[in-house]
Amino acid sequence: MSFKYKDEIFNSLSLIRELVKDYNACPECGSKGIGSNTKLGSMDYNGKLGTFERTCRCGWKVKIKVEKI
Numbered sequence: 585m586s587f588k589y590k591d592e593i594f595n596s597l598s599l600i601r602e603l604v605k606d607y608n609a610c611p612e613c614g615s616k617g618i619g620s621n622t623k624l625g626s627m628d629y630n631g632k633l634g635t636f637e638r639t640c641r642c643g644w645k646v647k648i649k650v651e652k653i
């Protein structure tokens with residue numbers, strides 16, 4: 585599977601790596617331990633979209649939809 589993100593093409597593994605890098609620290613509280621304990625973020629695949637979700641204990645969360653190509 586290939587995905588388009590920020591005008592670049594990623595495979596599913598490198599995409600998650602890139603997303604985790606982009607959302608490593610919480611923009612609200614600065615926590616780098618985003619996610620429930622060890623969970624760094626989750627990726628769901630649904631049809632032609634990949635949805636990346638990441639949450640922080642302060643309540644911040646991000647949901648990114650990435651187009652499959």
Ligand SMILES: [Zn+2]
Nearest residue numbers: 610613640642
């Ligand atoms: Zn936070």
